[in-house]
Amino acid sequence: xxxxxxxxxxxxxxxxxxxxxxxxxxxxxxxxxxxxxxxxxxxxxxxxxxxxxxxxxxxxxxxxxxxxxxxxxxxxxxxxxxxxxxxxxxxxxxxxxxxxxxxxxxxxxxxxxxxxx
Numbered sequence: 001x002x003x004x005x006x007x008x009x010x011x012x013x014x015x016x017x018x019x020x021x022x023x024x025x026x027x028x029x030x031x032x033x034x035x036x037x038x039x040x041x042x043x044x045x046x047x048x049x050x051x052x053x054x055x056x057x058x059x060x061x062x063x064x065x066x067x068x069x070x071x072x073x074x075x076x077x078x079x080x081x082x083x084x085x086x087x088x089x090x091x092x093x094x095x096x097x098x099x100x101x102x103x104x105x106x107x108x109x110x111x112x113x114x115x116x117x
Contacts, residue, residue: 018047023079025051030098032062032082040077041067046084051094058094061086 007013021041027034033049041064051058062081070076089095 023049026078028094028098030083030095032065032080033094035079035081036070037077037079038075040069041079043067049081049094057092058097059092060084060089060094 021037021039023035023037025033026036035049043064043066045064047062047064049060049062061084063084064079065082066080067077070078083095
């Protein structure tokens with residue numbers, strides 16, 4: 001029996017299926033954010049939101065709390081995501097810099113967000 005067979009026959013095998021979705025950060029608050037996506041994301045899905053801003057990578061775990069299609073637009077979804085407290089905000093946490101950011105910075109287009117679910 002090779003190593004892969006041994007793993008697949010184990011009683012405690014756990015797997016995670018992940019995909020990366022590019023999103024646009026629309027709004028940001030202490031408790032969560034509003035994202036725009038070309039993909040519909042299921043309510044309850046959890047993932048890691050990665051935002052690149054001014055040469056820094058900011059990361060936080062999020063859960064989708066709502067997802068609705070934009071009226072009058074095909075293929076655009078607005079995704080409400082709440083920050084999960086799986087760990088305390090750290091140096092690279094998006095939550096730590098929310099209060100220091102200006103709304104104009106978000107709208108300037110200097111963001112490069114993606115979500116890995």
